[in-house]
Amino acid sequence: MDLLFSVLLQLFEPQHFMFLILGVLLGLSVGILPGLGGTTGLAILLPFVSSFEPSMALALMIGVLAPTTTSDTFPAVLIGIPGTAGSQATVLDGFPLAKQGFAARALSAAFTASLIGGLWGAFILSISIVFAKPIILAVGFGEQFLLIILALIMIGALTGANLVKGLASCTIGLVLGAIGLAEITGDPRLTFGSLYLVDGVPLIIVGMGLFAIPEIVGLLQSRSTIAGKDGLKGGWSQGMRDVVSNWFLVLRCSTIGVIVGALPGLGGTVVDWIAYSHMRQTAKNPENLGKGDIRGVIAPESANNAKEGGALIPTILFGIPGSGNKVLLLGGFLLIGIEPGIEMVTTQLDMTYLIIWSLALANVLGAGICIFLARPMSRITTTPYYLLAPVLIALIFFATYQINRDWNDFVGLLFFGLLGVILKTFGWSRPALLIGFFLSSKIELLSYQTSAVYGFSFLTRTGSLILIIVAVVTVWFLLRQKIQNELQSTDKSQQQAHMIVTASFMVFPIAMAIGVLGLDARASLYPMVLSAVLIIFLIFILWSQLRSLQSTRIGTPLPDKVLMRDVFSQDGALWPQLLEFSNLVIFMMLIVIFGFPIATVLFVICFIVHREPTRFVIASLLGFTLVGLMWLLSNLLTLQYPAGWIVNFVNLPWWLSGH
Amino acid sequence: MTSRNILKSTAIAFTISIGLASAALAECNFEGETITIVVPFGEGGGTSQTFGFFQPYLQKYLPGNPLIQMLNVPGGGSIKGANQFHNNQVVDGTYLLATSTSTVLNQAAGNPLVEYDLGAYKPVALIESNVHWFTSPTVSATAYDLGPLKERSLNLFALNSPSSADMFHVWIINKLGLDNARPIPGLSSSNGYQAFLRGEIQLSSHGTANYLRQVKQGIDAGEITDLMTLGWIQPDGSIERVPYAPDTPTFAEQFETMTGAPLSDDDLDTYMAINAIWNQASKALFLPTETSDEIVQCWTNAFAEIVKDADFIAEAPNRLGPFPLIIGDDARPVVARATSLSDGVVDQLNNALKANRLSYRIER
Numbered sequence A: 001m002d003l004l005f006s007v008l009l010q011l012f013e014p015q016h017f018m019f020l021i022l023g024v025l026l027g028l029s030v031g032i033l034p035g036l037g038g039t040t041g042l043a044i045l046l047p048f049v050s051s052f053e054p055s056m057a058l059a060l061m062i063g064v065l066a067p068t069t070t071s072d073t074f075p076a077v078l079i080g081i082p083g084t085a086g087s088q089a090t091v092l093d094g095f096p097l098a099k100q101g102f103a104a105r106a107l108s109a110a111f112t113a114s115l116i117g118g119l120w121g122a123f124i125l126s127i128s129i130v131f132a133k134p135i136i137l138a139v140g141f142g143e144q145f146l147l148i149i150l151a152l153i154m155i156g157a158l159t160g161a162n163l164v165k166g167l168a169s170c171t172i173g174l175v176l177g178a179i180g181l182a183e184i185t186g187d188p189r190l191t192f193g194s195l196y197l198v199d200g201v202p203l204i205i206v207g208m209g210l211f212a213i214p215e216i217v218g219l220l221q222s223r224s225t226i227a228g229k230d231g232l233k234g235g236w237s238q239g240m241r242d243v244v245s246n247w248f249l250v251l252r253c254s255t256i257g258v259i260v261g262a263l264p265g266l267g268g269t270v271v272d273w274i275a276y277s278h279m280r281q282t283a284k285n286p287e288n289l290g291k292g293d294i295r296g297v298i299a300p301e302s303a304n305n306a307k308e309g310g311a312l313i314p315t316i317l318f319g320i321p322g323s324g325n326k327v328l329l330l331g332g333f334l335l336i337g338i339e340p341g342i343e344m345v346t347t348q349l350d351m352t353y354l355i356i357w358s359l360a361l362a363n364v365l366g367a368g369i370c371i372f373l374a375r376p377m378s379r380i381t382t383t384p385y386y387l388l389a390p391v392l393i394a395l396i397f398f399a400t401y402q403i404n405r406d407w408n409d410f411v412g413l414l415f416f417g418l419l420g421v422i423l424k425t426f427g428w429s430r431p432a433l434l435i436g437f438f439l440s441s442k443i444e445l446l447s448y449q450t451s452a453v454y455g456f457s458f459l460t461r462t463g464s465l466i467l468i469i470v471a472v473v474t475v476w477f478l479l480r481q482k483i484q485n486e487l488q489s490t491d492k493s494q495q496q497a498h499m500i501v502t503a504s505f506m507v508f509p510i511a512m513a514i515g516v517l518g519l520d521a522r523a524s525l526y527p528m529v530l531s532a533v534l535i536i537f538l539i540f541i542l543w544s545q546l547r548s549l550q551s552t553r554i555g556t557p558l559p560d561k562v563l564m565r566d567v568f569s570q571d572g573a574l575w576p577q578l579l580e581f582s583n584l585v586i587f588m589m590l591i592v593i594f595g596f597p598i599a600t601v602l603f604v605i606c607f608i609v610h611r612e613p614t615r616f617v618i619a620s621l622l623g624f625t626l627v628g629l630m631w632l633l634s635n636l637l638t639l640q641y642p643a644g645w646i647v648n649f650v651n652l653p654w655w656l657s658g659h
Numbered sequence B: 001m002t003s004r005n006i007l008k009s010t011a012i013a014f015t016i017s018i019g020l021a022s023a024a025l026a027e028c029n030f031e032g033e034t035i036t037i038v039v040p041f042g043e044g045g046g047t048s049q050t051f052g053f054f055q056p057y058l059q060k061y062l063p064g065n066p067l068i069q070m071l072n073v074p075g076g077g078s079i080k081g082a083n084q085f086h087n088n089q090v091v092d093g094t095y096l097l098a099t100s101t102s103t104v105l106n107q108a109a110g111n112p113l114v115e116y117d118l119g120a121y122k123p124v125a126l127i128e129s130n131v132h133w134f135t136s137p138t139v140s141a142t143a144y145d146l147g148p149l150k151e152r153s154l155n156l157f158a159l160n161s162p163s164s165a166d167m168f169h170v171w172i173i174n175k176l177g178l179d180n181a182r183p184i185p186g187l188s189s190s191n192g193y194q195a196f197l198r199g200e201i202q203l204s205s206h207g208t209a210n211y212l213r214q215v216k217q218g219i220d221a222g223e224i225t226d227l228m229t230l231g232w233i234q235p236d237g238s239i240e241r242v243p244y245a246p247d248t249p250t251f252a253e254q255f256e257t258m259t260g261a262p263l264s265d266d267d268l269d270t271y272m273a274i275n276a277i278w279n280q281a282s283k284a285l286f287l288p289t290e291t292s293d294e295i296v297q298c299w300t301n302a303f304a305e306i307v308k309d310a311d312f313i314a315e316a317p318n319r320l321g322p323f324p325l326i327i328g329d330d331a332r333p334v335v336a337r338a339t340s341l342s343d344g345v346v347d348q349l350n351n352a353l354k355a356n357r358l359s360y361r362i363e364r
Helices: A002-011 A014-032 A038-049 A054-065 A073-078 A085-099 A103-138 A141-158 A163-177 A203-222 A236-245 A247-262 A267-282 A295-318 A324-335 A349-382 A385-404 A407-425 A430-453 A455-460 A462-480 A492-504 A507-515 A521-550 A560-564 A574-594 A596-611 A613-637 B003-026 B046-061 B076-087 B101-108 B147-151 B167-175 B189-197 B208-220 B251-259 B265-280 B293-306 B310-319 B328-339 B343-355
Strands: B034-039 B067-072 B095-100 B122-127 B131-135 B155-159 B181-185 B203-207 B225-229 B283-287
Touching: A002 A014, A002 A349, A014 A038, A014 A054, A014 A349, A038 A054, A038 A324, A054 A324, A054 A349, A073 A085, A073 A103, A073 A295, A073 A349, A085 A103, A085 A267, A085 A295, A085 A430, A103 A236, A103 A247, A103 A295, A103 A349, A141 A430, A141 A455, A141 A462, A163 A430, A163 A507, A163 A521, A203 A385, A203 A407, A203 A430, A203 A574, A236 A247, A247 A267, A247 A295, A267 A295, A267 A430, A295 A324, A295 A349, A324 B046, A385 A407, A385 A574, A385 A596, A385 A613, A407 A430, A407 A574, A430 A455, A430 A521, A430 B181, A455 A462, A492 A521, A507 A521, A574 A596, A596 A613, B034 B046, B034 B076, B046 B067, B046 B095, B046 B283, B046 B293, B046 B310, B076 B095, B076 B101, B095 B101, B101 B265, B101 B328, B122 B293, B122 B328, B131 B208, B155 B167, B155 B189, B155 B203, B167 B181, B167 B251, B167 B265, B167 B343, B189 B203, B189 B208, B203 B208, B225 B251, B251 B265, B265 B328, B265 B343, B283 B293, B293 B328
Parallel strands: B034 B067, B034 B095, B155 B181
Antiparallel strands: B095 B283, B122 B283, B131 B203, B131 B225
16 A cells, blocks of 8 residues: 555656656647547657656556547547547537537536546556456456447447448448458458458548548538537536536446456447447437437546556556557557566556556546647637648548558548448448447457357356346347338438449448358358348348338428437538549549648648638648648658659658658 | 777777778768668567667667668568568668568468568578467376377367468477367467466467466466477577476477477478477568678677677567577578478478368468
């Protein structure tokens, strides 16, 4: 106990504290930028870590990881783009709240919930140091398998009224996730002989394509600022009061966050959705959910900060990373000579305490800074679209390039961006698709692993029984909801467009089925089964769409999004969105010709001046600031930007991809 | 004036005084240059960490104290970065490739996407590792009696991907005559170890770093039973036990115990190839094919100096492991063994894959 508090005092020494704040500021920054997260923050840090004293490096690294899911709420609420994967569910209600002028209330509720969730995570982490080992050892292959099935059922719940479309979206994700080398045999599945697809499509590409691009396209199309001119009105205390009056929800969702975080592999991408689904199913009056209910902000935000504490349990005790950023954190641990394992609770207990206190303090600092900076940050929403959009587009392309430094990522981004626009316009569930994609390889592997170790006997293990009961209860809640027929636009051509889209999605299962035809059964069985299931779903949806097309019933002409309860889908025809999408294609072509940095200047300036010819000065300023930042990052990360065709003729400096 | 400064000024005076006499050495003065080490893996990965550790020492001991930067080019299981290196070779000693087992194996296994040729490059240094196998006390086998393991109806072991170095597990376990052993697919070594701790699999393995970090204490506490190591090949070709587990037999010893005869012919060749890929060249640093002998010499000299540095000697066991580096000419035969497999070796490995119903095959 003495050690516990002497470590806290150590953390308050000026040097340690400075490192912690430095980390927190970096974490907040990467959290705000869409597409970037703790993983990127740590990747930037890691080269420098070994030059610091271990305890300071620890404060720095934890400082980066902890607050990203606090500050990622800014873009989620203000512009409807999740700052990191952990705040995707926050968008559902946070963005509508901002549109209704309650941005301040949503943000303060989110920061308060994040703070409490983060502290709860640190608290559970400190307790679990004593008990975690037997718990983690009890979660075998069978339990992991059931847990993922449970997660998928919950996604069905998330898509609500349109159960079949939600499950179909999820299955499309599972099919796309099966691209790449077969998990069991190493046979290439639908890779078209390319090196790029051998590892499958990168998750970040799918995430950014499906979520960020459709929002930007929508922003371009709407040609207005995102929120009203008012920006942040009052409501700060209201948000905090919301959290207090929902204290039990915060506690439950924080606990979900800790548990999901502690389970290896599930990690940050799903924790916010699971918390959101839980909240939805237990909410007393769910009518307003998805349209701006403060509980829809509180639930995911308390969970996504709490998960850090949970995720550190397997990381510290077993050296088993639960997510991408924990892999880097472990790399950092090794660089400063900290070895995960039993030492962390014996000889190096002081380091473990330092991690716990850093986590707690970083959450307090992160939430505090966010509230303090909220007003300047909120100006993002009152920025005209023609200034914000080109910067966001450049940012997304930059983040994309960070993944593999591969041209194909740009192609993938455009493909999934287009898919995202179509899904959004026609009311398909993008979150379900993303989660299906993410969990696909895990499901395949776990089904083989479970059958090899247990056969069907895994179903009788205690943990399995608990999970099965939870799953059955979830399904029961699901079936209680009315499965409504799609009441879509009464416009016939609109209906026909819906059917064309549904039919064209057949290309996924059919291509996959043909692609795996000649392969070993262990490589082809899983994608074949998925393809069959998906075809059945699609035929069912087509059939129901055909029925509503034929019916002469004049239903209440509800717009799709009311039924979908999906903020990501908004009114808008496909064609104007495709026109705006072409901006991305133009940018891509500029990159091909000039290389990334020069293309960015040209694109930003031309775009702004084209829309608003009077703003030439600010356009140039913005363009060259971006290039300055790129130059800085190039130096920090030893980064060479994608080369353009122009390098064959002009001598460029190294960072501009010259020779 | 401190002694170091005196030394420094003496050295400067000395350099000036011999002037033209040092022209041969001046050919590899990297002063003011930036050296790029292509790392075909992501930041923070094992290969980045290993060569990141060398960064300050290389800067200190390479002539001219150049800036050392690592260029991470991840993707395609390291094929992408290594291909990029291959197609952009700069031969002035400022452009190098860092590899790990998977880079070597992709070439050895004849992956059609591989364009690079490690066998043609000039190896600078290899950082060696080892592989350990262990089981649970409930199996009641020991390193000196594998009988109980052989008698069980089913032994499960982790196999991440048959196209990775994990394929060697299949050959190793088959060669011990453990016909009842079956691979569980899709388990990385850390997930496999966790499943082992949960009692879901019986045979588990780890590389040196994780063995020392995680497994050793379990062995000392009697919770885990050590079975064998892959073995440590000496410069003269003999196979030794690893220094930090002197009571644990090598695979070669276990093979002899189980079959009554020492490793020979194709078995021995296969073993040597596996050891070269998995252990000896588990991390390696290469200069391009056409690099001049002087420049290669410069680099190997720098490594020869680094391993004498007091700080390095103190830190290396924690950061690189307990094995000495294999530098320069000593590395060449190892790289050759690792990258070009004889038909006999390919048959051995493919037969083991086939016997375990794995469809992956090494291409000739």
